[in-house]
Amino acid sequence: MQPLIVFTDYAKLRDRCQISTTAVAHGHPAHEDGAVVPVSRWTPVSPTEADLLRAPHHAPPAEAVELISFPAPCTPETTGGPWWTVHPPFTPSPGARYANHATSPAGDPTTTVNPANGKRLGIHLDNWDRLPYAHRRLSRRRLCFNTGPGSRYLLIGDTDAPTICRRLGRDDPAHHPHTDDIRAYVRAGHPLRCLRLRLDPGEGYIAPTELLPHDGSTSDLPEPSTAAFWLDHWPIGVFPSLI
Template structure:
């Protein structure tokens, strides 16, 4: 459950701090194969509204801007932090998800996080990882 009024929702369980925009690394693929990683399906279980925060650059673009040879490297949120601290341009979209609404996104490729900022109620979210072909989910939802 993410408390209401939380700017970002993902917690670093090692220290209890929120990590903010980040890239997932469940599949542990290098930059060159990052686009083939599983997608995240997320459903907002409510009771409150939450938001998906999504950067407009992917981790491969970030790598190319920061390093010459990155094809065999594994991306890390620290690469995103270094990109921002070096004043590279980045925009963040804030997409509203009401209870029962969700998304499928390449979260190992796109910097992202959840948010409950400015919301009166907390919310929970359920997540699944997978490769879903176009047209498969309508029969499941």
């Protein structure tokens, strides 16, 4: 399955979204050996590609990607801790859980670092809910808020984790999809393209990051940025769409 992006205006999507291929990193000083990384030959998403990515009206929320703005004013006024943990840029639902935040320097092709070795994971899967293959689509979606000061990108692979596992013969109901599956898929020569969707300061996304290969990126951007994350089962359309 391809990503399902919620949008109504192709021109707005095209302004924010580009696509490229991926490759396996070997001997790269910043990335783990075998990490899947985007190839820096980005092209705009065509109308045909956009039609394939458009989420239908009946799309399950757990499978949808939304680019969002926030209704609450964003203010850094707080005492102790990151301000967004005290004053989130939205009204939290009862199930919303703050996950973490991460600051990324400018110019990074991918942003997520493995704390065990200090190297970047590349395109990967989250595992907050740790659901197996048979129930992977029941995972919570992740909300990201770009606190700035710079813009950043959401990177999304164009093939979901269940499809990757099925093509690798790892579709046992008890199998837990993992970043290693993505790496094995690309290493075996299967094509995995990558979308990058721009988020300016004060903007964000909601995405099924346990279902879709993904990462952040600040490639080609001149300023660092910090992203804050929450997890929940948000319905589609709770937040105003950017596209």
